[in-house]
Amino acid sequence: xxxxxxxxxxxxxxxxxxxxxxxxxxxxxxxxxxxxxxxxxxxxxxxxxxxxxxxxxxxxxxxxxxxxxxxxxxxxxxxxxxxxxxx
Amino acid sequence: xxxxxxxxxxxxxxxxxxxxxxxxxxxxxxxxxxxxxxxxxxxxxxxxxxxxxxxxxxxxxxxxxxxxxxxxxxxxxxxxxxxxxxxxxxxxxxxxxxxxxxxxxxxxxxxxxxxxxxxxxxxxxxxxxxxxxxxxxxxxxxxxxxxxxxxxxxxxxxxxxxxxxxxxxxxxxxxxxxxxxxxxxxxxxxxxxxxxxxxxxxxxxxxxxxxxxxxxxxxxxxxxxxxxxxxxxxxxxxxxxxxxxxxxxxxxxxxxxxxxxxxxxxxxxxxxxxxxxxxxxxxxxxxxxxxxxxxxxxxxxxxxxxxxxxxxxxxxxxxxxxxxxxxxxxxxxxxxxxxxxxxxxxxxxxxxxxxxxxxxxxxxxxxxxxxxxxxxxxxxxxxxxxxxx
Numbered sequence: 001x002x003x004x005x006x007x008x009x010x011x012x013x014x015x016x017x018x019x020x021x022x023x024x025x026x027x028x029x030x031x032x033x034x035x036x037x038x039x040x041x042x043x044x045x046x047x048x049x050x051x052x053x054x055x056x057x058x059x060x061x062x063x064x065x066x067x068x069x070x071x072x073x074x075x076x077x078x079x080x081x082x083x084x085x086x087x
Numbered sequence: 088x089x090x091x092x093x094x095x096x097x098x099x100x101x102x103x104x105x106x107x108x109x110x111x112x113x114x115x116x117x118x119x120x121x122x123x124x125x126x127x128x129x130x131x132x133x134x135x136x137x138x139x140x141x142x143x144x145x146x147x148x149x150x151x152x153x154x155x156x157x158x159x160x161x162x163x164x165x166x167x168x169x170x171x172x173x174x175x176x177x178x179x180x181x182x183x184x185x186x187x188x189x190x191x192x193x194x195x196x197x198x199x200x201x202x203x204x205x206x207x208x209x210x211x212x213x214x215x216x217x218x219x220x221x222x223x224x225x226x227x228x229x230x231x232x233x234x235x236x237x238x239x240x241x242x243x244x245x246x247x248x249x250x251x252x253x254x255x256x257x258x259x260x261x262x263x264x265x266x267x268x269x270x271x272x273x274x275x276x277x278x279x280x281x282x283x284x285x286x287x288x289x290x291x292x293x294x295x296x297x298x299x300x301x302x303x304x305x306x307x308x309x310x311x312x313x314x315x316x317x318x319x320x321x322x323x324x325x326x327x328x329x330x331x332x333x334x335x336x337x338x339x340x341x342x343x344x345x346x347x348x349x350x351x352x353x354x355x356x357x358x359x360x361x362x363x364x365x366x367x368x369x370x371x372x373x374x375x376x377x378x379x380x381x382x383x384x385x386x387x388x389x390x391x392x393x394x395x396x397x398x399x400x401x402x403x404x405x406x407x408x409x410x411x412x413x414x415x416x417x418x419x420x421x422x423x424x425x426x427x428x429x430x431x432x433x434x435x436x437x438x439x440x441x442x443x444x445x446x447x448x449x450x451x452x453x454x455x456x457x458x459x460x461x462x463x464x465x466x467x468x469x470x471x472x473x474x475x476x
Contacts, residue, residue: 004285005284005285006295009297
């Protein structure tokens with residue numbers, strides 16, 4: 001891919017193509033059985049990486065999650081665990 | 088019609104800004120640049136031309152405002168000196184990295200401490216790696232002409248880099264000289280309207296100044312380096328075209344009395360006048376090579392100009408602390424690596440210390456002694472008061 005002058009971005013979507021999840025050290029693991037559907041993780045995630053799947057469960061997009069741990073910190077039932085990611 | 092007048096160098100710069108139809112000026116006053124931005128403000132208040140004049144609270148903001156204005160495709164100008172240029176440091180890199188053809192005049196002044204408002208070139212030399220094209224001028228006329236040329240270089244589609252026109256503070260900014268002010272129509276023909284290919288435009292939205300992660304940053308830097316290489320050729324062409332249109336030109340370097348010269352003095356800026364005077368006064372066969380362009384460095388042209396030289400003495404108003412010599416001397420050594428030319432240096436005029444014809448004569452004498460095979464100091468500080476150390 002050719003880099004435009006001054007790294008200008010001329011079309012939308014480049015931040016989706018640039019997967020930034022590789023920065024992560026700890027990844028959040030959701031224990032669904034403890035989830036009470038409060039949505040705090042979804043509200044607090046600074047990277048908008050949390051969404052609901054078809055079953056209505058909160059899931060994490062690991063392509064962009066940087067492992068900050070805010071979701072785990074905010075979860076009132078400690079349903080989210082930060083686990084060291086071995087690569 | 089072009090007209091001749093007597094004016095100080097700052098006025099000559101303001102006249103150039105008016106002639107170039109600059110659309111946005113953002114500046115913060117600092118001695119010895121003040122008259123430039125004052126004169127521009129006066130011209131605007133008198134309705135002599137039409138532009139946005141943005142008053143800002145610092146030089147950092149001045150350059151930032153220029154970056155924003157230039158990003159919309161507007162022709163943009165600012166001027167500063169010394170501490171003001173130093174305060175701009177981080178945004179200088181943003182202007183060049185965003186490939187914005189801003190033109191700035193730097194009224195060369197020493198850096199604090201101790202506080203000193205007088206002339207040397209340490210301020211702009213310290214910004215040599217910031218990605219700005221740098222021109223150094225000798226006269227008030229050349230200051231005016233170089234601002235016009237600077238836009239032509241900066242805005243060329245193969246370049247798109249900011250240009251800094253460096254003029255010695257007080258020595259040029261506050262000195263009255265006869266200056267020919269070109270005809271506006273001729274300037275318009277010489278300087279087509281700015282066309283910034285990546286300008287901000289609601290019809291074609293772009294993101295500027297975005298993240299350049301390790302996957303792309305090096306390519307952006309290499310693109311800048313390639314643009315710098317183009318700037319060398321474009322500057323030569325801009326000067327040749329200027330000569331055709333306005334009847335005078337300067338080249339990217341000037342050779343004076345260089346015919347068969349074995350000893351050559353090398354310098355930048357207004358002190359070239361004193362050196363020429365000294366050479367003429369002494370009836371000396373010493374040559375002078377004045378670099379008008381410092382970035383990009385005209386390596387090939389310098390090698391060509393010095394092909395017959397045996398000893399070079401670089402007279403410069405800056406010193407690289409801890410390296411014991413000025414930056415121009417170091418760069419000449421690099422460019423002439425592998426040749427037999429002996430390279431000497433003279434640190435002179437720091438903080439506005441006068442550089443006299445006697446200092447130049449001493450520099451010539453030292454170089455001539457080296458030519459005869461005598462042992463001489465590699466770097467001398469002209470007019471230094473040893474007893475005061």
